[in-house]
Amino acid sequence: MAQGKRALSAQQVAALSDNGTHRVDNQLYLQIREQGTRSWVFRYSRNGKTHWIGLGRASDVPLSRAKELAVVERAKLVNGGSPIEERRAVKESLRLERQVQSDVPTFAWCAGEYIEGHRASWKNQKHIDQWESTLRMYAGPVIGKLPVDQVTVDHVYKILKPIWLTKPETASRLRGRIEKVLGWAGAKKYRAGENPARWQGGELSHLLPAIGKVQKIEHHKAVPHAEMRGLMADLRKLESISAKALILLILCASRTGEIIGARWNEIDLDAATWIIPAERMKAGAEHRVALSSEAVKLLKSMERTSDLVFPGPRGKLSNMAMLQCLRGIRGTGETVHGFRATFSTWARDETDYPRELIEASLAHAVGNAVEQAYNRSDYLAKRRSLMDAWAAYLAGKGQRPT
Template sequence: MARELNRLTALEIKNAQPSSTPNTPRLIADGGGLYLQVTPQGSKSFLFRYTYNGKPQTLGLGSVNSLNLAGARELAQQHRSLVQKGMDPKIERVREKTRRDTAAEQTFQWCADEYIEAHKEDWKNEKHINQWRQSIKDYANPHIGLLPVKDINEKAVMAVLDPIWRTKTETATRLRGRIERILGWATVIGYRSGDNPARWTAHLSELLPKPSKVAKVEHHPAVDHRKIAQFLRDMHMQKDGMGIRALEFLTLTASRTGEVIGAQWDEFDLEGKVWTVPAERMKGQRIHEVPLSQRAVEIIKNIAHLPDEKYVFRGTKHGTHISNMTMLNVMRRMGLEAVPHGMRSTFRDWAADETDFPRELAEAALAHIVGDKTEAAYLRTTRLDRRRVMMDAWAEYCARPKAVAAGAQDTKK
């Protein structure tokens, strides 16, 4: 009976792992309706579960990053008291929020936080959420963060964008879109009225140059495709390690760094020679099927699959994968300026210069979004076999003997 409340400890919360059941949050009871929730992605938050009018209800209390165990227990106790009085904690929280809203004017910073909180479940990507928060914090808040959102006009928006529009164009264009969406949300909620001062068409487009006119295109340094075979041979002269295996696999699959270092065992069908990267791990938020060459399969098979390890390219600590610096350090030890992401350019140059494979096939291999959803689905399915032929040819090109690699052999098919 004494353990009905306060079952959890801070250490248990720190060490709590996601559920072994795919796509299912894990709930760990502290007692009295308070639970720790661990999402499949590993995010942790506190929930309060109760019954109101005979129906089960769930109320989110906050992330463990912003709410400690003692604070969560205090909130749970407050909510239990409300339930005992016949009141619904959800309704009471809305009422309290309304009281706060009417008690003070809402600032841009407050609206930005509320907007992100309201949409983060839809984004499903922690990196994307952090990019939103960081860009607002670094560039918007210093200028307009404390301004009442109803008073933000074109002059205020320009104070944010103009200093970085020509020097950090990509960041500035994304920031403009985020400010526009936050102000649009504030208008719908009723915190402001009138036109959106951050809109581009027929508005800021008259005050700022087109991004394409001022943006500095920065290409990722890449290995010349004609030297890729020698590069791989030189790389294997180093002491074997997870970074070398990951970098060769990245090269053979023309994948992004994040996709490779986060690769998980259950994504692979080694018999069918296919690696299926789930949508939530892809930049374009679409499932990507990667046909694997025989060498790519061998790389995966030669890595020991340890119990309770979900990552293929595992890190030094249990349950982690290698960092995004691991492969880069391999290239730096070789004295190269090239970066792992540049291998995608190496592959694309090879496909364009040395083969007759269609452009859209190479774009599909790079998981670039081509056309509408119907065309993209077509490329993922009916052209998987054609992409397999291309990736096998790429693997063969990467494994050319030294004498052949030194020549000017034409590998067009």
């Protein structure tokens, strides 16, 4: 390092604005990042390798103090010490001391407490299951048993890196969930300092590419409506509860959660209407389903052995049961959710029913906020005609409906 360069004054340091690392004094630099954060770093070389040591944020440490800290680090070098190794030794000592003396809970325990505390505010069991499964599967092996105050950016990076490019949506949600659990732990005073899972302004944004730059939007693969008659014929040959659930899902253009959570007391077979409560709907609003004559026939043929229409071995039917049934018939990658797109495409391409009826059948909001406020109708009677036409088409009986 050249010693002849003059040190910068406080005024000159304050004027620095370009992203990068700027020399301020002998071995003392100011690092400016894209988010605008400014921090002091000390630079030294040992055995031909350059090392950088953080000395604190510029907002917390004034220039005069940063110079003093740089003098301390230079003294260590003169005495043959290694600043980085000394810091590592101190951190390891503190870590071991915390393990022996601290009663700080593990990350897994904190995650469980966070989920339990927010369970009542989440709209469906599927959301809760996803929280539990992603944290257990991805975070658990790395930090599950670790005291929550010892979770670092390195840990979070280790969790996210394997799936950041291959499963970007899962990775993004997982990062957010880890951030919230660590934020909860901070609020409970189980840990202090910055949240290592934070993205905006956090260190992760320097280690991983932005999700928006790598994520490819992939729609749920759907069975073409021209092939639905053959599929329905194959499903009707099966007697399994999952096959019957899938048939009703297709006939009603419903979502998986709506079907597996369906209860007999929600269904009026005489009125051919199924009322799904708000807590099980994606939009959080009650939805009336117009049951076609085929749907009513299916439901009347089923034995009632539970409050649930489609009970499973451990209560309600598994989220995967209908997908496994579909895969057994077609191994071409279509999804259960894709049947909603199949219905929508058929209705738009093969019928003259208006858009608002199709969207209402899918429990989608139609129009802007003002239109929704004044239009209180859900078009149930008209939707019944559409769903009867869909059922007839699936059975091979339909002409072009209007």
